[in-house]
Amino acid sequence: MSLYTRFPGGIHPHEGVNGKSATSVLPITETLPPSRVSIPMQQHIGAPAKPLVQKGDHVKMGMKIGEPAGFVSSAIHSSVSGTVVDVAPCVLASGLQADCVIIDNDFKDEWVELHPFENPEALDAAALSALARDMGLVGLGGATFPYSVKLMPPKVKIDTLIVNGAECEPYLSADHQLMLIKAKEIIEGTRRMQKAMGIEKVFIGIEKNKPDAIALMTKLCEDDPTFTVVALPVVYPQGGEKQLVYAITKRRVRTGGLPLEKGVLVVNVGSCYALYRAIYEGMPLIDRVVTVGGSVTKPANYLVRIGTPVQFLLDASQGLLPQARMMIYGGPMMGMAINRTDIPVTKGCSGITVLEKALMNSPETACIRCGRCVDVCPMYLCPSDIDKAMRKGWYDEAEKLGAMNCLECGACSWSCPAKRALTQSCRTCKKVIGDKQRAQRQQKAEAK
Amino acid sequence: MQKKLIVSPGPHLHNHAVSTQRIMLDVVIALLPTAAAAVWFFGGSALMLMIVAVISAIAAEYVYQKLTHQPVTVSDMSSVVTGLLLAFNLPANAPWWLAAVGSFLAIILIKQLFGGIGQNFMNPALAARAILMLSWTGLMAANVLPHAGQWVAPLAADAVSVATPLTHGAEGFTLWQLFSGDVPGMIGETSKLALLLGGVYLLIRKVIDWRIPVSFLGTVAIAYFIQTGTLYSVESGAHNVLYQLLSGGLIIGAFFMATDYVTSPITGIGKLIMGVGCGLFLFVIREFSSYPEGCSFAILFLNVLTPLIDRFTTKKPFGFEKPTAPAKEAKA
Numbered sequence: 001m002s003l004y005t006r007f008p009g010g011i012h013p014h015e016g017v018n019g020k021s022a023t024s025v026l027p028i029t030e031t032l033p034p035s036r037v038s039i040p041m042q043q044h045i046g047a048p049a050k051p052l053v054q055k056g057d058h059v060k061m062g063m064k065i066g067e068p069a070g071f072v073s074s075a076i077h078s079s080v081s082g083t084v085v086d087v088a089p090c091v092l093a094s095g096l097q098a099d100c101v102i103i104d105n106d107f108k109d110e111w112v113e114l115h116p117f118e119n120p121e122a123l124d125a126a127a128l129s130a131l132a133r134d135m136g137l138v139g140l141g142g143a144t145f146p147y148s149v150k151l152m153p154p155k156v157k158i159d160t161l162i163v164n165g166a167e168c169e170p171y172l173s174a175d176h177q178l179m180l181i182k183a184k185e186i187i188e189g190t191r192r193m194q195k196a197m198g199i200e201k202v203f204i205g206i207e208k209n210k211p212d213a214i215a216l217m218t219k220l221c222e223d224d225p226t227f228t229v230v231a232l233p234v235v236y237p238q239g240g241e242k243q244l245v246y247a248i249t250k251r252r253v254r255t256g257g258l259p260l261e262k263g264v265l266v267v268n269v270g271s272c273y274a275l276y277r278a279i280y281e282g283m284p285l286i287d288r289v290v291t292v293g294g295s296v297t298k299p300a301n302y303l304v305r306i307g308t309p310v311q312f313l314l315d316a317s318q319g320l321l322p323q324a325r326m327m328i329y330g331g332p333m334m335g336m337a338i339n340r341t342d343i344p345v346t347k348g349c350s351g352i353t354v355l356e357k358a359l360m361n362s363p364e365t366a367c368i369r370c371g372r373c374v375d376v377c378p379m380y381l382c383p384s385d386i387d388k389a390m391r392k393g394w395y396d397e398a399e400k401l402g403a404m405n406c407l408e409c410g411a412c413s414w415s416c417p418a419k420r421a422l423t424q425s426c427r428t429c430k431k432v433i434g435d436k437q438r439a440q441r442q443q444k445a446e447a448k
Numbered sequence: 449m450q451k452k453l454i455v456s457p458g459p460h461l462h463n464h465a466v467s468t469q470r471i472m473l474d475v476v477i478a479l480l481p482t483a484a485a486a487v488w489f490f491g492g493s494a495l496m497l498m499i500v501a502v503i504s505a506i507a508a509e510y511v512y513q514k515l516t517h518q519p520v521t522v523s524d525m526s527s528v529v530t531g532l533l534l535a536f537n538l539p540a541n542a543p544w545w546l547a548a549v550g551s552f553l554a555i556i557l558i559k560q561l562f563g564g565i566g567q568n569f570m571n572p573a574l575a576a577r578a579i580l581m582l583s584w585t586g587l588m589a590a591n592v593l594p595h596a597g598q599w600v601a602p603l604a605a606d607a608v609s610v611a612t613p614l615t616h617g618a619e620g621f622t623l624w625q626l627f628s629g630d631v632p633g634m635i636g637e638t639s640k641l642a643l644l645l646g647g648v649y650l651l652i653r654k655v656i657d658w659r660i661p662v663s664f665l666g667t668v669a670i671a672y673f674i675q676t677g678t679l680y681s682v683e684s685g686a687h688n689v690l691y692q693l694l695s696g697g698l699i700i701g702a703f704f705m706a707t708d709y710v711t712s713p714i715t716g717i718g719k720l721i722m723g724v725g726c727g728l729f730l731f732v733i734r735e736f737s738s739y740p741e742g743c744s745f746a747i748l749f750l751n752v753l754t755p756l757i758d759r760f761t762t763k764k765p766f767g768f769e770k771p772t773a774p775a776k777e778a779k780a
């Protein structure tokens with residue numbers, strides 16, 4: 001295998017107070033469960049789940065409260081035991097409202113009966129996929145793609161499984177800490193996927209800034225020749241799916257395509273652990289590790305029940321520091337700035353990052369065509385040109401420039417000396433062009 | 449929560465180490481050795497030209513933006529760079545008003561009328577130099593002998609007209625004279641030593657990319673090697689590679705003019721094409737035209753071609769594959 005494990009482009013972002021160096025040494029602590037959780041019915045890409053409970057119902061921990069509706073969808077489970085207060089729309093991190101099941105915790109932590117698999121060795125892809133759908137397993141790296149779809153019996157030959165432990169996003173250490181305490185479980189979950197899908201090689205990709213995790217994983221993989229731990233260079237966005245696939249296998253995922261086409265399956269370490277628990281403990285996905293970092297009094301990595309409000313985590317970290325100016329749901333590069341603290345933690349939330357005043361951006365000036373955005377773009381795009389096309393409303397031109405391939409990593413905006421919001425321009429283009437393409441497809445379908 | 453929080457689209461981290469102002473400041477820093485060399489070789493008149501050019505460039509930008517009710521962007525320091533580069537393209541005996549006129553032309557005609565910073569289609573300083581050359585050919589003749597270490601030119605020197613290293617039949621300069629800058633010429637283009645110092649600084653600070661200077665100088669070197677077959681020899685006069693590389697405006701052009709972000713291609717391959725193109729045009733103009741020196745025209749020509757080069761060197765997105773035949777898709 002090539003030792004030169006790099007993808008083209010990328011950046012090395014600087015961090016403010018309590019960045020990765022501070023959070024990466026904090027072991028995972030369990031927070032007390034909150035008195036009330038609001039669990040959104042959509043915590044995954046695809047169709048929202050259909051609520052199975054009503055106001056006044058009593059629910060147990062791990063009880064299915066949302067039924068997957070559609071092929072690309074996933075089940076939702078209760079993270080506490082208690083009484084359903086309401087099924088109503090709540091504001092989520094995106095600023096949009098979506099249906100949530102709001103449950104008052106009775107603090108009894110009564111579990112539903114769990115059914116571990118009796119013979120995990122015999123699991124095949126179809127059974128894994130059904131299990132993932134039932135247990136609400138989605139990609140925990142942030143994209144929240146349902147694993148029921150990812151683990152479908154493959155139509156093409158898959159020869160490589162990549163476990164994504166890169167965690168390139170600044171400030172976040174949730175995956176890092178999980179790898180340290182649940183390494184065996186992660187490897188076991190991965191092995192079940194490997195066997196079920198008939199995959200030959202497994203690579204566990206971890207950035208070099210987590211030497212303890214690399215050492216531990218390497219030690220545990222020693223006696224399995226099909227497993228290789230790859231120490232990746234520390235470059236953002238190393239954890240991007242296409243970037244990771246290229247860095248490890250040198251295969252280029254087709255624009256608009258999935259790694260599957262190239263015989264590669266990419267899974268997140270957190271998802272591997274969730275899969276392990278689903279198989280061996282019969283446990284649905286009801287909690288996850290969340291890093292609270294940046295300008296908070298006590299940064300930490302928490303094991304958080306899904307549906308816990310952000311305010312609860314901030315209280316656990318003893319509040320914001322005086323210089324805090326921005327609260328982000330997720331990491332600082334790809335996360336969303338939020339302005340309220342009643343937003344619930346969902347399956348895709350890997351961190352709450354608080355940034356201080358000194359890190360805020362300055363006003364934008366004219367583009368000087370320096371080309372830094374072109375140099376850092378991992379997708380070989382020309383963000384400055386897409387930005388100019390967007391500002392003129394030339395969306396067709398933006399489409400020709402490949403705007404749809406943007407993965408919104410933010411490297412262009414980060415490196416821009418004129419401080420232009422290049423990533424946001426690409427997002428706008430993707431939205432407008434995507435809407436247009438959908439409308440065209442619909443028209444075509446109607447014409448038929 | 450008492451304090452107001454900011455909500456904005458991501459990414460929320462930014463590289464605060466780079467800004468337009470910082471880039472321009474770096475260019476000014478890189479030009480300082482050359483400014484010092486200009487004063488050393490050409491004395492007070494060089495200093496006067498630089499001061500006049502910089503002040504008029506800043507003033508032109510400020511007044512234009514005030515009059516047209518635009519936000520004033522003087523603080524980005526780009527006009528300082530333009531003014532300084534323009535002064536470097538003047539001979540030591542040029543009158544002060546020529547520097548002022550040149551700066552006005554560069555800032556208003558070439559830069560602001562086309563939309564200000566980032567919008568000019570030619571390098572402002574070079575375009576202004578070309579206009580001055582064509583309009584005041586006599587005043588722009590670089591025929592002052594350098595007078596190292598003297599504040600004013602010796603009386604006799606003013607009256608004597610001398611030839612620059614590239615004028616035909618005036619090939620009597622040693623390599624050290626050419627390298628250090630002890631030759632007649634525009635005040636900022638003679639000292640290759642100072643220019644290279646600045647160029648290396650810009651490369652280290654990653655303000656400029658290596659591609660344009662390397663391909664530009666490389667092309668000139670190869671072209672002259674093919675033509676003359678000599679790397680350097682005293683007998684060959686100007687007909688060798690080293691003499692040509694160290695003469696005229698080639699070094700300042702390759703490091704400070706052709707690398708101007710706005711008027712050079714944005715992709716790596718485009719930058720190589722720019723450098724090679726500049727080198728070829730420079731060779732053609734120096735060898736086959738009546739002008740002894742062609743650096744500015746070569747760069748200006750490639751400036752105008754830049755949109756075209758950009759158009760043809762756009763990279764395909766990562767993972768781009770030619771779409772398969774539609775017939776195949778229908779079957780599936």
